Amino acid sequence: MRIDDLIQISDYEWEIPRRHRPDMRVPVRLFASRQILDQIMDDRSLEQAVNATTLPGVVGSVVVMPDMHQGYGFPIGGVAATECPHGVISPGAIGYDINCGVRLLASSLELAQGQGKLDALADRIDAYCPSGVGKSGALSVTAAELDRLLRDGAAWALKHGYATESDLERTEDGGQLEGAMPDRVSERAKTRGRPQVGSLGAGNHFLEVDVVEEIFDEQKASSYGLQAGCLAIQIHCGSRGLGHQVCTDYVQQFQGAAKKYAIQLPDRELVCAPMDSPEGQAYFGAMRAAANFAFVNRQILAHFARRAFEDTYKSETTRWHLSQVYDVAHNMGKLEQHMVDGQAMRVCVHRKGATRAFGPDSPGLPSCFQKTGQPVLVPGSMGTASWVLAGSTESMLRSLGSTCHGAGRVWSRSKAKKEIRGDTLRRELEARGISIRAGSMSGLAEEAPAAYKDVDVVVDTVVRVGIAVKVARLRPVAVIKG
Amino acid sequence: MGFEELPHTADCALRVWAPSLGSLFVEAALGLNSVAGAEIGSGARVTRRISLHGADSESLLVAFLTELIYFQEQEDLGFDQFGIEISNQHLSGTLEGARLLSLSKPVKAATFHNLMIRQTKRGQETEVVFDV
Secondary structure: OOHHHOEEEEOOEEEEOHHHOOOOOOOEEEEOOHHHHHHHOOOOHHHHHHHHOOOOOEEEEEEEEEEEEOOOOOOEEEEEEEEOOOOEEOHHHOOOOOOOEEEEEEEEEEHHHHHHHHHHHHHHHHHHOOOOOOOOOOOOOOHHHHHHHHHHOHHHHHHOOOOOHHHHHOOHHHHOOOOOOHHHOOHHHHHHHHHHOOOOOOOOOEEEEEEEEEEOOHHHHHHHOOOOOEEEEEEEEOOHHHHHHHHHHHHHHHHHHHHHOOOOOOOHHHOOEEOOOHHHHHHHHHHHHHHHHHHHHHHHHHHHHHHHHHHHHOOOOOOOOOEEEEEEEOEEEEEEEEEEOOEEEEEEEEEEOOEEOEOOOOOOOOHHHOOOOOEEEEOOOOOOOEEEEEOEHHHHHHOOOEEOOOOOEOOOHHHHHHHOOHHHHHHHHHHOOOEEEEOOHHHHHHOOHHHEOOHHHHHHHHHHHOOOEEEEEEEEEEEEEO | OEEEEEOOOOOEEEEEEEOOHHHHHHHHHHHHHHHHOEEEOOOOOEEEEEEEEOOOHHHHHHHHHHHHHHHHHHHOEEEEEEEEEEEOOEEEEEEEEEEEEEEOOOOOEEOOOOOOOEEEOOEEEEEEEEEO
């Protein structure tokens, strides 16, 4: 792929037209500055976006966000919609970490007041919230209880005292995808997931203590519960081994389905089945169950992060409560209504490394976000800023109600480990006032800020294009990683 | 026979080659150990018998690697000796290894991305991309 293959629509919008390759069903629409485009031309993300346009039933455009990078089939930062009921659903276009996502909790405790105990807070979060390789989760559940958890999602956590009604209201889809089918989740997946309820995992998953550094929209920030100068907590993780196995199972099973339904694809990882087929429905049910697992996972971690906050600060202030801002998914398949080529259409929106960004008055949003649009949580790379954005009306028209999900990698993990020493990075971050708790120095090096794009540039791009609005910028003060 | 790491932005990709299909699977397993940073202990040796089926050789390879990922994650076991037979898209045999001392980068899954087992000058060859 070369820059010449792209049509420039505006400073931040480009298209790969259908004529680029004979098997394309729709064009690719990507949002990127020229600087970002130059960064990603060396990897295969655009080729993968072109591959995604071959999915049967795909409509509109395959949309790619400025935090895009090469994945394993579908590009990270990609969004594709397939028409209901006969269009396909593709597990690879949603990802192995089903409902990997971000939760943000906010306090009214000012950094100045909490600063002296940040190390103690980081130690408590590290102790209370299991993270790292092979670590069991915070909870032990029976097989029967796991099935209920998979079916009910965050409602299960509410029933068992780990959530509030407000938490559920301020979680995408109330923290429960309807239509979850635990019986479509394999025993192998359940075996992997059962010991991991309430665990962070490793890799690029993290818990982070932030300060709300700057507010760009006072009204929206107030609606979201954000106060300048006050502490907040972000949680980034997903469905752990259960989700990984669900995707593995169905990518394997769909190899046969692709042949059965005479679906030809340029990449076997994009295998799919019609949504209304038995295979498609089975995957949908299993995917929703795995998504519910991830909602519960983040809810449990939030519960224990709240406890850490309380235990650290209650002796000196009453401002230790953490209220939920929102919880968003960035690997998901959802049935939604969108305007596509001027027509209202029910579609399955596949988001892989992309976040839903519904604007004001969107159906499906709770009443507390009807005027503002939903919060969109965009974590930056470790040690850099994160952002709270708001969904916009424009996103519904231009990007299937979606926007970016993070900074997006530019370096491979091996390059990051060659260029960066984890212990040196740790010292540099701590010298900047960021407490680090990391299980692995090599893992820390892989997540170095230099390995990622500049999240401020990514956010500026989506804002300039109009598919999100700035609400607040967060600065990290403590990072806990597996 | 052997494996080498290929550049990949967010995940891990290997190129694997070996004289035969069976030995290709073994090299891929050793490559998985390398990607995951699996340090196999010198304690009591453990064996596991496996029996897997795939629609084709690529599916069978993914199924085999998935099985090894499961053992790493769920049973803290790493394998470095393989007595496997592959016939008619069926794999059976014995894995031998020991408890893991450490696993620095757990692998989420073996993918089908770019997976195509083919005959080259080095014998059987393929690329495998792992989600990490």
